[in-house]
Every structure is written in structure tokens, then in C-alpha cells.
Amino acid sequence: MRSVQVRLGYVDREGTETERTVHPLGIVAKGPSWYLVANTEAGRRTFRIDRVSSADPTCDPVHRPEDFDLAKSWRAIADEVERKRTPLEVRALCAPEGIGVLRMGFGGRLEVGPSRTDGRIEVVIRGNDEHILAGELAGLVEWIEVTGPPGVRDHLASIGNALVERYGSNRQGRRTAAVSEDAARHRRP
Numbered sequence: 001m002r003s004v005q006v007r008l009g010y011v012d013r014e015g016t017e018t019e020r021t022v023h024p025l026g027i028v029a030k031g032p033s034w035y036l037v038a039n040t041e042a043g044r045r046t047f048r049i050d051r052v053s054s055a056d057p058t059c060d061p062v063h064r065p066e067d068f069d070l071a072k073s074w075r076a077i078a079d080e081v082e083r084k085r086t087p088l089e090v091r092a093l094c095a096p097e098g099i100g101v102l103r104m105g106f107g108g109r110l111e112v113g114p115s116r117t118d119g120r121i122e123v124v125i126r127g128n129d130e131h132i133l134a135g136e137l138a139g140l141v142e143w144i145e146v147t148g149p150p151g152v153r154d155h156l157a158s159i160g161n162a163l164v165e166r167y168g169s170n171r172q173g174r175r176t177a178a179v180s181e182d183a184a185r186h187r188r189p
Helices: 070-085 096-109 130-138 150-167 169-187
Strands: 004-011 017-030 033-040 043-048 052-061 088-094 110-115 121-127 144-148
Touching: 004 033, 017 043, 017 052, 017 070, 033 070, 043 070, 070 096, 088 096, 088 130, 096 110, 096 121, 121 130, 130 144, 130 150, 144 150
Parallel strands: none
Antiparallel strands: 004 017, 004 052, 017 033, 033 043, 088 121, 088 144, 110 121
16 A cells, blocks of 8 residues: 555644645554644644544655654654753752652653762753742752752742741740640649
């Protein structure tokens, strides 16, 4: 069977309909959605199948790269989409025993790099917002040291100060003293 190019009608997420000729390379699933991977005049693209409004075969053959690997191509596309969705990159050093915790918490947003001479492992964690990412990282201080960007480090310091203010020993000591005084008052005849 000979593969042919397709004149594809497509509606993007804003509702704009376009038509283009594509060289279909394969179909993949991500969750409940199916995607067409195809070459176009603008390069390799993906199209959600449920947004295709028409598909008319042409008589022109598909030009498929000889070394094309659908699984590898899909991974590269998915990685690029994820990078665009999470443009902020936090660099950190992680103790080896913390890597599993980071993998569970950050999944595909985590890139694990090489080990340093002190045994810690270089990592990059992606996100959208410095403050939110600092909040996600704050509880991991036992395993990681954030080295940049400075804005995330500043947010972490702010979170640390707020935690000390709320839960620090001085405040706890005052609370304990107040509770003790109240209890002593109630014991008096």
C-alpha cells in the first residue's frame, strides 16, 4: 500500500480553521487524546485527531525520512511541549537519596544530570512561576540545595522566614508559657 499526502482541514484551540497538505507519519495516543504526527511545509507538527475537520487524500506520495522513528519523534515533541508549558528552570544539587523523591514529585519536569565530586547530583526542575515552584521545593530542603535562579532562592528564604515566624521556638515558647499560665490560673482555688 502506497502512503499519500493528505489535504487536512484543522481547527486550532482558538477555533480558527486552516487547511494544509501534510505528510502523515503516524498516530499516537496521549491519555484520552489521539494525535497525528506529520511533516508539513513548516516542519514536523502534531494535530489532535478530534480537531481534524476534513482529510482528503491526494495522489502525491508521502515523503517519509528513512530514519524516522515514531516513538522517538513523539518523545521529542512531548518534551518540547512540556518545555514551552514550563519555561522556568530551577537548578539544584540533590543528595542521591533524594532523587527518588524528586522523580515522584516532579515526574517529567525533572532532569537529572551528573554527580559532582561531593556526591550530590545536578538537577533541573521546570515550572511556570518562581513562587509556586519555591513552594513545591521548600519541603525538600533535607535533600536539595537550590542554586538558581536568584528569584526562587529569595522566595525560599521568604517561605523559611514565614515558617520560623509561625512555628519557630520563640513563638512556641511564648505559646507554651501562655498555656502554662492559663493552666496555673485554673488550678488556683
